[in-house]
Amino acid sequence: MTRTLSRRRGAALSAALLSATLVLSACGGGSTSDDTGTTAAATRTVTAGNGTIEVPADPQRIVTIGNTTLPLIDMGGKPVGVTEVGASELGLIPQEQKATFEAATPLGSSGDQVDMEKLAGLKPDLILAQLPDSEFEQISRQLESIAPTVFWGLDVEWKALADGLSQAGNVTTGLSAQKAQFQEKVATIQKTYAALIADTRFVNVDRWESSDPGTFSIADFGCVEIAQGDLGMDFPRAAEGADPLGWTSLPFEQIAKLSEYDVITYPVDAAGRPKEPFAPVVATNTWKALPAVTSGRALGVFCPGNNSYGPVLQYLDSLGAALATLPAKG
Template identity: 30%
Template structure:
C-alpha cells in the first residue's frame, strides 16, 4: 500500500510539473520582463486588479486562506497571519513550520501588523481574505512595502480555485497541482465505493456555526464548508437558502431550532460537522438535543453521519476530510 501510494503521488507530481511547464501558470496571469529569469516579473490578476509581481518570489508574506496553501506548498514564507482554525488540519511537519513562522497579523484582517510586515522585507504579499474584508486593510500602506495579491473566496467551496491562485502567485503551483491530482483520485475512488448506497439519497447538513444564544442552528446547502467535499464523494444536498445573501449566506442559513422539522424533514440522510477529535460542537449538539430531532425521518432511519475537518481550505487538508467521510459512510455498505 505504501509503495502504491508513493508511486501515485510521484505520478501526480510528474503530471503537475508537466502541466506547469506547458504554458502560463494560470489562465489569468501573463508573464513579462523575463519570467524565467531571476528578477523577472509577471502580471497577475487578483481581486485587487492586475498586479505586477516577481516571477519567482523569494520572500513571501501570507495571510488568511493563503497561509495553509503556502505552508503546504513550501513557499518561501517570511511571515504569516494566525490561522488557528486550520491548525488541526496541518501535518505535524507543516504545523511545526506554522508555529515557528513570524506572525505578522492576527485572525482578522483588522489585526494586520504593518510594521512587522515591513520588517520581514517581503518581495510579495499574498492576502487570503474575501473582497469585502479588504476594507479593513490599508492597501496603500501594504503596497508601499511590496506587491500585494489579494485573493479570497466568495463562497466556501471556492477554496479549490483560491488555493490554486495563492500557490500560483507564490511560485509553488506544481506542488498544488500534485495535491489536487492526489485528492481527485481519492475522491473518485470513494465516489465509486459509495455510488450504490448514496444514489437517490437527499442529504441535509448541520454546520458548526449555529448560535445557541439566539436559538438557531446552521443549515448548510451544497457548496458550503460542510458539504463541498462530501459532494465530491457523491452526496447530494437538496434545497437552497430561503433568502440568499452575499458570500456564505448564499449557501447556508440559520433557522430557529423550532424550524428543524421544516428545514430537514425531507432529508433522507443528514451529515453534521464535528470537531477534529470527533466531539460534537455545542452549536450542533443544540439541534441534536431538540425534541424535534428524534422525529426526523433521517434520524429514525439511522442515517446521520458526522464529518470532521469540514473547514478544509487546501487539497491536502481535504484529504483528511475524505478520510473522515469514508469512516462515517462505511456503515452504509453493511445495510
C-alpha cells in the same frame, strides 16, 4: 462544519470569473540587467483581484495576510510573516504546518491591523492577501509600496484561490500532488457509492458557537459544497442568488422535519465526537427519535476546513468512511 459565510457566497460565479483571470506568463524570459550591470531576478505576471502584478519567479520571503496563510502553508509554502489565525483553526492542521506558522513573524490580528513597520522590516519580496475588499482598499498602497502584492476578495472559490496562490508563490509542485489526490478520492467515492449517490436524499445540519440557544441550521456551505458540487450528492441548497440556507437559524422544534431525508450528516471532531456547539442537538429526544438516527443513517463527518486541498482531502476521507457504515436499504 466550518462556517465560512462571506467567502463562500457567490463562489460558483467567482470561480467562473477567476478561471478567466488567473493568468501566469513569463516576463522577459529570465534574468535582466539594470543600468549598473546588476542582474535582477526573473519575474512573472499574475492576474488577480487587484489587477496584473509582476512578481518574483521564485519568491523567497513571502508575507501572507488574511485567509492566504493556511492555504499557502498547506501547499508547502513557508511565509516569513503572517496575520493571526484562530486557535481552533490551528488545532486542526498537522503539527509540521503549525510549526511553520509559528516560525513566521506575527504582523497583526487581521488585514486591517497589520503592523506596516514590522512588515517592511521583514523585507518581503511578495505579499499575498485575501480579506474583505474594504479592508484591502485601506492598506493596498502601503502594501504595494513594500513589495508586489497579490490580492483576492472573499468571494473567490477555494480551488481558484489555491491555483492563484500556487502560481504567485511558486508552490505548484505541492498543489499538483494535492489535486491528484483530490481527483482520485472523488473518483473512488463516486464509483463506490454510485447507486447511493443517485438514489439518496441527504441533508447536512450544523450549529455554531454563535448560534442562538435552541437553534440549528440546514447548512449548504462549508465542506458540504464538495459533496454537492464534486461528488454530485443531493443535499438541499439555496436557490440561485438567494442567501445560503445555513444563514437561517431553525428552532429545535423543527428537528423532526429532518425525517423526510434518507441520510443526515452532522459535524464531528477528529475523534468522531459531535462538535461541541452541535452536541445540544444530538442530546434532544427529537433527534434521537429521527428515523435516520434510529436506523444508523445519521453520519458524523469531520470537516477541518474547506479553503484548501489538505483539509478537503481529510473531509473526503471522513465522508467515505461514514458512507461505508450505512446499512443496506431494506
